[in-house]
Amino acid sequence: MDFAKRRERVRRALQRAGLDALLVSSPLNVTYLTGFTGDDSYLLFHRGGEVVVSDPRFTVQLGEECPEIDLHIRKPGVPLTSALARVLRWAKAGNVGFESDAMTVGGLERLKSAAERTTFRAISGIVERLRAIKDADEVAAIRTAVDCAQRAFGVVRAAMQPDKSEKRVADELDYQMRLFGARQSAFDTIVGVGPRSALPHCRPGVQPLSASGLVLIDWGACVGCYHSDLTRVVATGKIAAKLEHVYRVVLDAQLRAIAAIRPGVSCCDVDAVARAIIERAGFGSRFGHGLGHGIGLQVHESPRLAAGSEAVLRAGMVVTVEPGIYLPGVGGVRIEDDVLVTRSGSEVLTSVPKQWEDIHMAG
Ligand code: GLY
Secondary structure, three states: OOHHHHHHHHHHHHHHHOOOEEEEOOHHHHHHHHOOOOOOOEEEEEOOEEEEEEOHHHHHHHHHHOOOOEEEEOOOOOOHHHHHHHHHHHOOOOEEEEEHHHOOHHHHHHHHHHOOOOEEEEEOOHHHHHHOOOOHHHHHHHHHHHHHHHHHHHHHHHOOOOOOEHHHHHHHHHHHHHHOOOOEEOOOOEEEEHHHHHOOOOOOOOOEHHHOOEEEEEEOEEEOOEEOOEEEEEEOOOOOHHHHHHHHHHHHHHHHHHHOOOOOOEHHHHHHHHHHHHHHOOOHHHOOOOOEEEOOOOOOEEEEEOOOOOOEOOOOOEEEEOOEEEEOOOEEEEOEEEEEEOOOOEEEOOOOOOOHHHOEOOO
């Protein structure tokens, strides 16, 4: 990954913002800009270069992961804010941006008292806006995370039995993803059977699959530092006609929204495509979340595909498309895929079958 190029982009953004320094405190932004995967370490952009302020736990790791970056390793017992203040003085940084989305009020107060002569300005989104557009290495990393999650699902789905509980299915998915190379699951795996599939973020419990009609499974892998995120519904028995109708409406909404994805289209317009189909079918009030979100170093990142989201799609963005309809006490359907915005349209990175005929457990 070309970390130097990313840092150069940040530097240009700093110039535009009239800042002579930027303190990057979000661990993921530090990873994005340096390749360092530890935590408790800040990256300071200053007029003369960049320096990571860290502690001895990470000296070796920093040397391995980002040998080109200057380091300031604070001694045991020296608080992080004192070390930061010392580095700010050394860098003669008077007008310093800080990441307001990744700094606590307490942290900022401590920093201000340790660096009394420095002016701090809250900055939001400089690095996150860059992260929204993935380079080829990042797309490859997301493809790997997708592949891992899909292989795990293949194994677990083939072994689904009526007496297995929601939690057992979730645990098997988590385990299989690790066997296929995941560092961890991308988020707490969601499995909900029967009426519990109407809980969009159902916490897996003891309910057996046999209690079900539909099972909603939402899972993803974090491989290296990049995430995948999928949702499928599995039918474990005969499904009521109403739920089959709901499934077909959600699938239609999802396919049409994906077809609307291309560079230059507003995220809210893609959301509106899916929402209009669900509303026309009479389920508008049962689709209570946005259509999707960016994925990458985080499982939820920019851009948001939602009403009111003014972000515009650009080639290189990777987003989930996940419409849902949730009928309390009856059941829910969500279908979710990961989609890369290409120069001419889109590419769906995920490929678990999702036609109605594909979702039956015995089939
Ligand atoms: N798929 C889980 C989530 O978006 O939080």
